[in-house]
Structures are given as structure tokens and as C-alpha cells.
Amino acid sequence: MKRIMTLALSAALVMAFAATAFAGATYDKIMKDKVVRIGIMTDSIPGAFYNAKKEWVGFDVDIANEIAKRMGVKIDQVPVNNKTRIGFLQQGRIDMSVSNMTHKRSRDKSIDFSITYFFDGQKFLAPKGKFSTHKDFVGKRIAVMQGTTSELNVKKLLKEMGDAAPKVISYQKESECFQALQMGRADAWSTDSTILLGYAAQVPGKYELVGDFFSNEPYGIGLVEDDSKLRDAVNFALQDMWNDGTYETIYAKWYGPDTKYYFPLTEKIEMWP
Structure with a gap:
């Protein structure tokens, strides 16, 4: 019995060490390479799409670029779609996914999410x-x-x-x-x-x-599982963008009353003191 308990304790310590070793691994790699790979949609107008000049533009594109800027790194924009955006995170092909993705508990079983950065239905x-x-x-x-x-x-x-x-x-x-x-x-x-x-x-x-809305769709930025340093960096960037007016500027550019896609902002980003 003592041997079994010793082995169990040893296994628990190994798992705890592994969790500590990998916590922050993606964030550390981003800061070392000075590049963040962000998955973005390509035909989700006006979130992320190619315009008439074949330029990759949209609300999510601007949000992704601003997050990279505030992290002090360059951005590598990676095309994703509804079927690949989660898989790419799990496979390590991207570091985060800014892709009009609803934060659901079922998705939270396999990836992490930022705070809500967009509200839709x-x-x-x-x-x-x-x-x-x-x-x-x-x-x-x-x-x-x-x-x-x-x-x-x-x-x-x-x-x-x-x-x-x-x-x-x-x-x-x-x-x-x-x-x-x-x-x-x-x-x-x-x-x-x-x-x-x-x-x-x-x-x-x-x-x-x-008709009226028949669902609530809070968008979160998809993140690799169990990397608190990366999650904090993204959350802080979003909150700082809200505080200094950058978020409002980006939102008005794509969803303001002078656009073709007018959609009033009805909620605010979660703010921490």
C-alpha cells in the first residue's frame, strides 16, 4: 500500500511539474520570436474579408493587429474557417483565433477564451x-x-x-x-x-x-489551453483598447452609423480595476 501511495504521489508531482513547465509556453515563444500567429476568417463581412482591392480587412483584422501591436510583436495572419479555427489552436498552428467565435462551455473544454470582445445575436x-x-x-x-x-x-x-x-x-x-x-x-x-x-x-x-434575436452570441478570442500569461496579455490589451478609445474607433469604422453595416454597440467589455 505504501508503495502504491508513493507511486501515486510521484505521478502527481510529475504532472504538477509538467503543468508548471508548460504554463506560459506559447506566450514565452511569442515574446522570444516577436511574432504572434493569429487565425482570422477570410469571408466574414465585415469581420474579416478580402475587399475589392484584394486587401484583407475587417473588424477582427483591426482588433488582431492592435493586440499584436500592444504585445510589442509582429503579426502573422493565418486564414481559418469555422472548421479549422479550433483545430489549428490545438495543433499549435496558431497562437490565438480572432474569428467571430462564440464563447461556449463546450468549446472551453478544448481551448481557452479571452473576455468577450464583441456582442451579437x-x-x-x-x-x-x-x-x-x-x-x-x-x-x-x-x-x-x-x-x-x-x-x-x-x-x-x-x-x-x-x-x-x-x-x-x-x-x-x-x-x-x-x-x-x-x-x-x-x-x-x-x-x-x-x-x-x-x-x-x-x-x-x-x-x-x-425577427428578433433568438440567441446570444458573445465573441471571445480563442486561445491555447492553460496559458495564463497569454490570456492575461490579450485581456489586458482589450481592456486598454476600451479605456483609451481605440476599441470605439475600430468599432465605429466597421459598425458605426456612417457605415453599410450599422450595428449599435449595446454592451461594454468586462473591465478589471
């Missing part, structure tokens, strides 16, 4: 004047992005309204969802409202958002 996008309430989408074909919270949310909503077998069609990218709507392969597209606003603005007057 889910709606439907449909041809203008065709639908007026959520109930109108029962039995209709709804485009969603595969593997997202949006896919789960819309299925749940439709079932609650009596749709026993929701016709939810999954696509890999936002642009594919919008194309399905434009081509008539889907009657509506459902995801976070700011993404829908971004795509609707590309063809003014043809599409509209329908």
Missing part, C-alpha cells in the same frame, strides 16, 4: 418582404454554416415552433450560404446578425433581417 436573412416572423420559416430551407452554434440554434428554434424535421442545409463558408440564398437553393440564411448585415449590404434593398 442570431437572426434570419431572407428576400425582402417575403417573411415577417420566425414562424414563417417552419418547413422552409435554411442555410447555415456547418459545425457552428448557428446550426444548432436554428434547429432548436424550428423544432420549438413545431417543425419536426427542420430543412437545415449546411455549408462550409459564409459566402456559400449567401450564394445558396441568392440562387434560390435556400429560402433563408441564419447566423450572427452582423455577418448577415455585411452580406446584405453587398446587394442593397434585396434582402432583410427578419
Whole structure:
């Protein structure tokens, strides 16, 4: 029995040492190399997308660059999508993911998150004047992005309204969802409202958002698991951006009243004294 207890204690000490050894490993590497690899979407208008000049721009792009600047390192922008953004973090291919990702408890089992840096909710996008309430989408074909919270949310909503077998069609990218709507392969597209606003603005007057929010989508920056130094650096950068007005400037650039994507800011970032 004594030998078993000794072995158990030794194993616990080894695990504790390993945890200490690896805590902060990603942050230390970033500061040593002076480069942070940040995963960013490429077709999430206006979060992160390629404009007419083929420039990679958007709210998340500006936020990512500002975080890197405040950490005192250069940025390596890595393209990600809904299916790769978590896997890339787990595989060590990126150090953080600024990719309109809802912070969910299920995702927190495999990666860490920053404080909430953006507040959104889910709606439907449909041809203008065709639908007026959520109930109108029962039995209709709804485009969603595969593997997202949006896919789960819309299925749940439709079932609650009596749709026993929701016709939810999954696509890999936002642009594919919008194309399905434009081509008539889907009657509506459902995801976070700011993404829908971004795509609707590309063809003014043809599409509209329908109904109230039916989910809460707090975006967090995805981070590698168990690196408190990196998490603190990101959280402090976000809070400092809010304090000195930089966040408001970036937000107004992409979601202000003078933009095509107007989306009033209704909440504030969590601040620590």
C-alpha cells in the first residue's frame, strides 16, 4: 500500500511539474520570436474579408493587429474557417483565433477564451418582404454554416415552433450560404446578425433581417489551453483598447452609423480595476 501511495504521489508531482513547465509556453515563444500567429476568417463581412482591392480587412483584422501591436510583436495572419479555427489552436498552428467565435462551455473544454470582445445575436436573412416572423420559416430551407452554434440554434428554434424535421442545409463558408440564398437553393440564411448585415449590404434593398434575436452570441478570442500569461496579455490589451478609445474607433469604422453595416454597440467589455 505504501508503495502504491508513493507511486501515486510521484505521478502527481510529475504532472504538477509538467503543468508548471508548460504554463506560459506559447506566450514565452511569442515574446522570444516577436511574432504572434493569429487565425482570422477570410469571408466574414465585415469581420474579416478580402475587399475589392484584394486587401484583407475587417473588424477582427483591426482588433488582431492592435493586440499584436500592444504585445510589442509582429503579426502573422493565418486564414481559418469555422472548421479549422479550433483545430489549428490545438495543433499549435496558431497562437490565438480572432474569428467571430462564440464563447461556449463546450468549446472551453478544448481551448481557452479571452473576455468577450464583441456582442451579437442570431437572426434570419431572407428576400425582402417575403417573411415577417420566425414562424414563417417552419418547413422552409435554411442555410447555415456547418459545425457552428448557428446550426444548432436554428434547429432548436424550428423544432420549438413545431417543425419536426427542420430543412437545415449546411455549408462550409459564409459566402456559400449567401450564394445558396441568392440562387434560390435556400429560402433563408441564419447566423450572427452582423455577418448577415455585411452580406446584405453587398446587394442593397434585396434582402432583410427578419425577427428578433433568438440567441446570444458573445465573441471571445480563442486561445491555447492553460496559458495564463497569454490570456492575461490579450485581456489586458482589450481592456486598454476600451479605456483609451481605440476599441470605439475600430468599432465605429466597421459598425458605426456612417457605415453599410450599422450595428449599435449595446454592451461594454468586462473591465478589471
